[in-house]
Amino acid sequence: MRRGTNLPRMAGFNQTVILDVVRRADAGLSRAQLARRTGLSAQTVTNATRRLLEQGLVREEGETSRPGPGRPGTLLHLDARGRYAIGVHLDPAVMTFVVLDLAGNPVAQLQEPTPVPDQPERVVAGLVRAIEELVDSSGIDRTLILGVGIATPGPIDVEQGVVMDPPHLPGWHGVPLRDAVAEGTGLPVILDKDTIAAASAHLWNPGVHRSTDFMFFYLGTGVAMSLVIRDDVVRGSSGNAGEAGHFVVDPGGETCECGKRGCLGAVLRAETLVNQGVEAGVISHPGSLSDPREIDTAFSALCAAADAGDTRAVSVLEVAGRRLGMAAVVITDLCDLDTVIVGGPLWSRMEPHAMPALEKHVAAHQVPGGAHSIAVLTSPLGPQVGAVGAGCLVLGQAFTPRPSDLMLDA
Ligand SMILES: [Zn+2]
Known part of the structure; x- marks a missing residue:
């Protein structure tokens, strides 16, 4: 089951398809290789990669070593510092925060005891403050942040972004956590269950296994x-x-x-x-x-x-x-x-x-x-697994081509 998202679109359909293929290629890919792998025409690849370069999502470095017929191709790589995602794990005992780059690597982190776990409004306030602190101390450009992923104990209402009645968070009954944090930070927010976020962390980072x-x-x-x-x-x-x-x-x-x-x-x-x-x-x-x-x-x-x-x-x-x-x-x-x-x-x-x-x-x-x-x-990923996974959910949505973008992609 895939759900809708309130994250802003990072790129059009074809650009997202190309970005995802580039992300998975450690050594980079030429435009000709991208055309073969995606089934897109050479012209479409050229147009889409130009936009990705302009947006700072890919960078050019090196050339194909065995070019086959014709000129060697310039290699395109993901620009890991082109965008960032924030991952938050709310555990009844501790709150963990990470900033991930576009490749999913943590570039900053913070851990704090959960303030008065049975008072949701104080937890939300502490969470918003910690996100602001982390963004400030990391020195990253706020406009490059795609959004915030929050992992919490279940059960949750994924569509409404509401934490229902988690047995380990007494005092939490139908807390609209997603919207409260979005309002507090001014950033797009997605909410998911902690285990689902944690599993996503291992999917995103295939080097793990x-x-x-x-x-x-x-x-x-x-x-x-x-x-x-x-x-x-x-x-x-x-x-x-x-x-x-x-x-x-x-x-x-x-x-x-x-x-x-x-x-x-x-x-x-x-x-x-x-x-x-x-x-x-x-x-x-x-x-x-x-x-x-x-x-x-x-x-x-x-x-x-x-x-x-x-x-x-x-x-x-x-x-x-x-x-x-x-x-x-x-x-x-x-x-x-x-x-x-x-x-x-x-x-x-x-x-x-x-x-x-x-x-x-x-x-x-x-x-x-x-x-x-x-x-x-x-x-x-140690005790950070939930927070890293929450950030990966944001990245995962950014890298997933959405059919609705087909209408906008020339
Ligand atoms: Zn039982």
Whole structure:
């Protein structure tokens, strides 16, 4: 399902087609090569590339090494500094901001504790202020910013840009976040679910891995999962796909808010792992179990104890890794996936201890028919994965040719 957008058009249809092909060619392409790859006429390519050069979206550098008949062609490359996108990840404990260049590389970043998570208007004000700070400190020309992508916990109303009732953001009921941030910053804004944004980050940056069919586990305040099938993020009928929280991985385990025991979300949430660390005598009880920031601090202490060699802490995180593996293999079989990527703010800290158990569980699993093996990777984007993904959603829209632009493209 593709949705409409309120982002301004960056270029016409043919220009966008050409820009996307140029973006994917690391070594650059000549106009003749572009004509062959896009099926556009030489004249159309010449006209479109002239406009792209004028707009500062591509640059010329070098020549084709083996030119074939005729003159060598000048190579066109994406001008990564030609436009920028801002990515924001709103997590109940922390807000992460990045500025991405047109190639998707972070050029500036900022992280702040989420101010009073249960008061949406204060969060919105803090978010707008942080965006302004980041833009000012990065020194980039504001007119080159395509827009702001915001990733939030679901469920959301994608069309209206509204955050509905996220279980981890108490006090948030139907908050029109997209329009509030657009009004505060004067920039176009798109809103998407955090897991969908995070999966998009891995699609945009294919250097990360080569899989076209993979799953991404997001371990933040909640547990979620996104599926990428044939290079497309599965969004579902309302744009809220990926709720993996009620997948039972431990029938005798922790009670979930849904009434069942041992749901993945209940077993892997920071609060549960912190409680297990308290019961094992590794860490002291956090002051409040309802404040995501206090739980986050206690979770860091648990991981630090494991890093320091406390076997009780290591065991808590190992079991968590195994539970993740139990869910992973069911889904990889169901969708015939060959890669499992794990990331998010919790995973960055628990990975050294949870990853070996996850890998072991997946390696011991027999893929039906032995069709292929399953790779298990940690997202190289670290705790920034949601923010980078939100920025990639903005870039993705800018690079997607829109049929409506055909009317305007000469
Ligand atoms: Zn449940």
